[in-house]
Amino acid sequence: MRNIKLTVSYEGTDFHGFQVQPGLRTVQGELELALQKLTGEPVQVIGSGRTDAGVHAWGQIVNFHTASRIPTEKWAIALNVNLPQDLVVRAAEEVPESFHARFDAVGKIYRYQIDRGMFPDVFARRYAWHVPYLLDIEKMRKAAEYLVGELDFTSFCNAGTPLEDKVREIQQVTLVERGNLLSITVQGSGFLWNMVRIIAGTLTDVGKGRIDPERIPEMLQALDRTKAGVTAPAHGLTLIEVLYPRT
Known part of the structure; x- marks a missing residue:
């Protein structure tokens, strides 16, 4: 399994916050949908923290684990094709297995x-x-x-x-x-x-x-x-x- 770290930006107006909520449009939910389309896997996205409904982000950090062999430099492009216009992946990198977007943040x-x-x-x-x-x-x-x-x-x-x-x-x-x-x-x-x-x-x-x-x-x-x-x-x-x- 690989551990991929993403830097994402989003315009929070039309999101019900970051965290997945049943029946509501969220940043985590949109990312997980796009990742499942790309990998065919049920991928869980880990965020550095939650942002409330209406709050924006320029440099939110997330990570996820995947068996996909998509090259690291292709993740941002591939994901942005499958994401809505108010959510953009700005960078992607492969990180050590132990990296955790939330717990490693200082x-x-x-x-x-x-x-x-x-x-x-x-x-x-x-x-x-x-x-x-x-x-x-x-x-x-x-x-x-x-x-x-x-x-x-x-x-x-x-x-x-x-x-x-x-x-x-x-x-x-x-x-x-x-x-x-x-x-x-x-x-x-x-x-x-x-x-x-x-x-x-x-x-x-x-x-x-x-x-x-x-x-x-x-x-x-x-x-x-x-x-x-x-x-x-x-x-x-x-x-x-x-x-x-x-x-």
């Missing part, structure tokens, strides 16, 4: 985009949250500094998150302005359910003047979801890159 980079124009940018409507306010970017940057480090993010994840251990390490949070578009990029060791969206929503509340930057430590210490800001909409979020140890 970090991820997400980007959240906000459209600050008075009127929505029709060409950004699927990829950016329209927030027609004058945001105080320096206050948002100040607030973001408090989120860097190894911290308990209970207040910054969905209250229904099943995991007991909610400690995660955030290495950096950066804000970049390009015209009306504001990008919030977050790099961390791992992320909880809705964590980046709640970070983006909270920073936006700071930018609007609804939350003082110095309240962020208090929010973290509260371990209470109701103490942090709003959950930003899914469509502004993109998984940019999954990080693995260098070999």
Whole structure:
């Protein structure tokens, strides 16, 4: 058996998230259908993690095991012929049998985009949250500094998150302005359910003047979801890159 690693991109608008769900269109489901057509095998795709309905990805990583002898350099081309237009395989490589897209990942980079124009940018409507306010970017940057480090993010994840251990390490949070578009990029060791969206929503509340930057430590210490800001909409979020140890 061979172990094949894929780098995939998808426009999440018309997907019900990454993970297979009966009767619903998902990224994992479309990949497995295409792989079965190519190989004749019932192939299980392993993702680096789940993305929710409406969330996009530029560099999602998956792997699968197969007995097929399709040359490594042909996988991307062959799969893209069988995939819908909103899901593309950007790269393929054969990796050691032990490689696991989820368990071997050591970090991820997400980007959240906000459209600050008075009127929505029709060409950004699927990829950016329209927030027609004058945001105080320096206050948002100040607030973001408090989120860097190894911290308990209970207040910054969905209250229904099943995991007991909610400690995660955030290495950096950066804000970049390009015209009306504001990008919030977050790099961390791992992320909880809705964590980046709640970070983006909270920073936006700071930018609007609804939350003082110095309240962020208090929010973290509260371990209470109701103490942090709003959950930003899914469509502004993109998984940019999954990080693995260098070999």
